[in-house]
Amino acid sequence: MADGSFSITTPIFYVNDVPHIGHAYTEVAADMMARWHRQRGDDTWLLTGTDEHGQKILRTASANDVSPQEWADRLVRDAWKPLLETVDIANDDFIRTTDERHVAGVTAFLQKLYDDGYIYAGEFEGYYCVGCEEYKQPSDLVAGTGPYEGQQVCAIHSIPVEVLSERNYFFRMSDFEQRLLDLYESRPDFIQPESVRNEIVQFVKQGLRDLSISRSSFDWGIQIPWDPKHVLYVWFDALLNYITALGYGTADDEAFRRLWPSVHIVGKDIARFHAVIWPAMLMAAGIDVPERVFGHGWLLVGGEKMSKSKLTGIAPSEITDTFGSDAFRYYFLRAITFGQDGNFSWEDISARYQAELANGFGNLASRVIAMIGRYFNGVVPERVALEPADSAIDALAVSVTERADAAVRAFAPHDAIATIWELVDALNGYITDQEPWALAKQEGQRDRLATVLTTALRGLGTVNVLLSPVMPKATAKLWAAIGDGGGVHEQRIDQAPSWSGAAQVVPLDGGLFPRIEQVEAAEQQVHA
Numbered sequence: 001m002a003d004g005s006f007s008i009t010t011p012i013f014y015v016n017d018v019p020h021i022g023h024a025y026t027e028v029a030a031d032m033m034a035r036w037h038r039q040r041g042d043d044t045w046l047l048t049g050t051d052e053h054g055q056k057i058l059r060t061a062s063a064n065d066v067s068p069q070e071w072a073d074r075l076v077r078d079a080w081k082p083l084l085e086t087v088d089i090a091n092d093d094f095i096r097t098t099d100e101r102h103v104a105g106v107t108a109f110l111q112k113l114y115d116d117g118y119i120y121a122g123e124f125e126g127y128y129c130v131g132c133e134e135y136k137q138p139s140d141l142v143a144g145t146g147p148y149e150g151q152q153v154c155a156i157h158s159i160p161v162e163v164l165s166e167r168n169y170f171f172r173m174s175d176f177e178q179r180l181l182d183l184y185e186s187r188p189d190f191i192q193p194e195s196v197r198n199e200i201v202q203f204v205k206q207g208l209r210d211l212s213i214s215r216s217s218f219d220w221g222i223q224i225p226w227d228p229k230h231v232l233y234v235w236f237d238a239l240l241n242y243i244t245a246l247g248y249g250t251a252d253d254e255a256f257r258r259l260w261p262s263v264h265i266v267g268k269d270i271a272r273f274h275a276v277i278w279p280a281m282l283m284a285a286g287i288d289v290p291e292r293v294f295g296h297g298w299l300l301v302g303g304e305k306m307s308k309s310k311l312t313g314i315a316p317s318e319i320t321d322t323f324g325s326d327a328f329r330y331y332f333l334r335a336i337t338f339g340q341d342g343n344f345s346w347e348d349i350s351a352r353y354q355a356e357l358a359n360g361f362g363n364l365a366s367r368v369i370a371m372i373g374r375y376f377n378g379v380v381p382e383r384v385a386l387e388p389a390d391s392a393i394d395a396l397a398v399s400v401t402e403r404a405d406a407a408v409r410a411f412a413p414h415d416a417i418a419t420i421w422e423l424v425d426a427l428n429g430y431i432t433d434q435e436p437w438a439l440a441k442q443e444g445q446r447d448r449l450a451t452v453l454t455t456a457l458r459g460l461g462t463v464n465v466l467l468s469p470v471m472p473k474a475t476a477k478l479w480a481a482i483g484d485g486g487g488v489h490e491q492r493i494d495q496a497p498s499w500s501g502a503a504q505v506v507p508l509d510g511g512l513f514p515r516i517e518q519v520e521a522a523e524q525q526v527h528a
């Protein structure tokens, strides 16, 4: 990835089930960073998609009496693409592992590895968890309980593993052990955060085995080109999406040459696939390893990892129907330190919605626009003589922009938002201190009133540009009232502090963040 370009990916999601807020969280984090980089003027690319092969999907489809392709088509159409609307994702591409372009790129990649001697035929005997779609070592298993008493089960899924004994193809992953360790050492931020990096370094230091990469007991997958009785192991297939989407292995690989290597945002549970298997595959093919692998934390509900199987799964629309997509995005990006686990609760999102969005940002916007309307008929006045309090706001806008930009580039969206909130809070404090409503009543204070309101408006404009990647809808609405043309998402981050406002502001059509009681009442009416 060249300087000035920013290519970022989410994992591709299994289509065996519908999305929950854990999946939406990954999407939102990657999308916020992509939007921010677009506003920095970087050549930006956000890729997401779906992982459709493998035994897990095959079994779900069979249980529902449809073919796996029909099942995948249905879930992509009815659940996974709509998720992008629900949480407002501006992705540049959506790859499905059943896309022809993907199959073509995977086939070319496999043939190359085979021709170069990195794949060989062998006998596999061992355990496999279909829930994880992963081969397991005896040390990964625990004693089952309840219906599985007396059996060995997967520690993550609590279901029995399957015993496999198959002739299949292996990837010479063990050849790459030292090169991977050298990579982690020479690029200390290749894997982030530190906790995930340490775990992976320890894992590789224990020694890598060759990886079984084909299966012959079912046929829902990409055929091994030189032996079509075998299909490719689903993770080997899935990881390749990151380059097949860019045209790798096809005649049109301009995007691959321009945008690879990408940054991968993944849940920490799958960081190992991305930071061990994936770079080894790429090294074997002579392709650059990813720019970075960031393993974010889990969303917890009631202190436990949220999961559908444990009935703690929450559909993203349950939250967006009440709070809207902006508040969803804001809440998860702000309340959870990116890289750590975070607990979701309805009380917390309601409290932050009211205090930070409605009373903090929303109220600031309404007050500034209303006062310029009331005292200056909506015509934005010139600033006259700046006092220290005004210059302090201008200076804070510059420093907040620089620090927020550094935080996003360091994959710390929570820090970026907290930094932007320094300006929101400072502007609310400034208005309280300067009392423009009192200035409006005093003789001879017209210039001062003008200076205060225009300083506040400029600060509000800075906040609005910086929050556009976080809350695209509310900031677009505010831009319609205070902006000076174009879309807020087209405004450059580095120019946010020097934004000086339109000649005129128009009243906000309703508040930016409606009171929740009203939202609930409206909801009830719709459902009545």
Ligand code: MSP
Pocket: 010, 011, 012, 013, 014, 021, 022, 023, 025, 026, 051, 238, 239, 240, 241, 266, 267, 268, 269, 270, 297, 298, 299, 300, 305, 306, 307
């Ligand atoms: N298909 C694989 C990824 C292949 S990428 C080449 C997969 N899919 S998944 O649908 O099961 O999960 C996708 C992502 O959602 C993972 O990164 C996972 O960590 C994330 N999340 C699933 N549950 C989550 C939470 N409870 N909290 C946060 N993220 C969660 O794995």
